[in-house]
Amino acid sequence: MESDAPGPSRVRTRRAVLRAGALTAAAGLLAGCRADPAPTATDPATGAVKALLEARSAAVLAKDKPAFLAAVDPAEPGFLARQEELFAVLAALPLASWRETVESFDGTLARVRTAHSYAGFDTAEVVRTAYLRVGPSGLTGDGGDGHADDPQIWSRGPVTAVRGESCLVVGAGPLDQVAAGLDRAAPAVTAVVGRDWARKAVALVPVDGEHARALAGDRDLAEIAALAAAPQNADGSPPPARILVSPEAWPRLSALGRRVVLTHELTHIAVDAASDTTTPLWLVEGFADYVGYLDSGAADRAAAAELAREVKAGKLPSALPGHDAFAGSSPRLSQSYQEAWLACRMIAETHGRDKLVALYRAARTRPEQDALRDVLGTADIVPAWRSYLRAHLS
Structure with missing residues (x-):
């Protein structure tokens, strides 16, 4: 039995018409608005740009290329070509959300907030700033010099x-x-x-x-x-x-x-x-390396080659690596990661993997020494760690 309900193609066509209508109406408003007075958040020109970007955002999610490009002034072929490339990229991504909203508009240049998320992966959006130039017939270009997009x-x-x-x-x-x-x-x-x-x-x-x-x-x-x-x-x-x-x-x-x-x-x-801004970096990085190297078969002296050379030469570290030791400019960056990894592995081997996980979670909510004492029964693991390094790397 035939149904009077519109099929998918008819639904898409109607939606495309609605989006195109919204874009046309917004362009009409822009053509009728002058930029002489300083625009406000509620002036007609800003409202027109807002409507233009809302319709354009809907076109992205609907993968509707004609509606997306309808926001662009056809008299700007270079910008139109770049927007065609952008649409092709966005249409290929599994977007759960895409929004372009007006943050400010001075009559010709719109500062825009873009927000997007990926379906099935994100519970929050990535929010960035972009710039679009606007003319009477729609979008004419990006921000240009001095107005770089994030x-x-x-x-x-x-x-x-x-x-x-x-x-x-x-x-x-x-x-x-x-x-x-x-x-x-x-x-x-x-x-x-x-x-x-x-x-x-x-x-x-x-x-x-x-x-x-x-x-x-x-x-x-x-x-x-x-x-x-x-x-x-x-x-x-x-x-x-x-x-x-x-x-x-x-x-x-x-x-x-x-x-x-x-x-x-x-x-x-x-x-x-x-x-995480509270857990000490030796635990953050050492824990991640502990999981990374687990069951990898990597030999200690190969995985910690730089530190092994120092230990073999009798240069044992006197303390766990601090925050600055993990800076990209640190001269002992490799050794710092290796020290942290072996500290965490020592904890797992001595106290059990569950204790290492518990220590990580505890250190996020309380001072390092308190977390060590509460979970491992001691606030000072350095002597045991130094002995562990000597045993495994000498």
């Missing part, structure tokens, strides 16, 4: 997405390799930290080192293979964490190195290390 994974060219069992990898480069590695790492992380985490993550693979630096908040990733981070949102809201893979350092890793690095970074995601 960096996005698609800022430097086309990207694709690969979805694994427990991850989404977005960018350019070895996406399948990273996705496979994260899928292998997820059960290993869960085996240590438990199931009380999302058990999935989003990884970004930038185009090049400059792109990686921009996405990492101007942090140089040339010697860092990957980084778990939650760059600050433009509106101050809690951001989702991302694993950022270095396009420069990643290719230099061995298969074992890639396994350890991805498991390490996924451990940071599992324990929400990006938002």
Whole structure:
């Protein structure tokens, strides 16, 4: 029996007409508004730009290219071509949300907040600032000199997405390799930290080192293979964490190195290390390396080669590495990670893995010495740790 209900194609057509109508109406308002007086949040011109961006945002989620491009002034072919490229990228991503909202408008330049999240992975949105130039017939360009957009994974060219069992990898480069590695790492992380985490993550693979630096908040990733981070949102809201893979350092890793690095970074995601400002860094990084190296078969003197040379020469560390020891400019950065890893492994071997996990959780809510005393029964593990280093690295 035939139904009078509209089929999917008719529904899409009606929605496209509604979106196009909204864009046309907004463009009409813009054409009728002059920019002489300083615009306010409620003036007609700002309202028209708001309506334009709302319709454009709806077009992104509906994957409606004509409606998306209807917001662009056809007299600007260069900008139109760039917007076609942007739409192609966004349409290929599994977006759960996409919003462009007006933060301010001076009559020709709109400061815009963009927000997006990935379906099945994000419980919070990534919020960034962008700039769009607006004319009587729609959008005419980006901000230009002095008004740079916040960096996005698609800022430097086309990207694709690969979805694994427990991850989404977005960018350019070895996406399948990273996705496979994260899928292998997820059960290993869960085996240590438990199931009380999302058990999935989003990884970004930038185009090049400059792109990686921009996405990492101007942090140089040339010697860092990957980084778990939650760059600050433009509106101050809690951001989702991302694993950022270095396009420069990643290719230099061995298969074992890639396994350890991805498991390490996924451990940071599992324990929400990006938002942790209280746990001492030796425990944050050492715990992640403990999970990363667990059951890897890596020999101690190979995995901690730099520290092993020092210990063999009789240069034992006198204290656990402090916060500054993990700075990218630290001359003993490798040794600091190795010291932290072996401290955590010693705790797990001496007191049990559950005690190490309990210590990590306790140190997030109380001072380091109190956490050590409450969980391990002693506030000073340095003598035992020094003996452990001597035994395993001499």
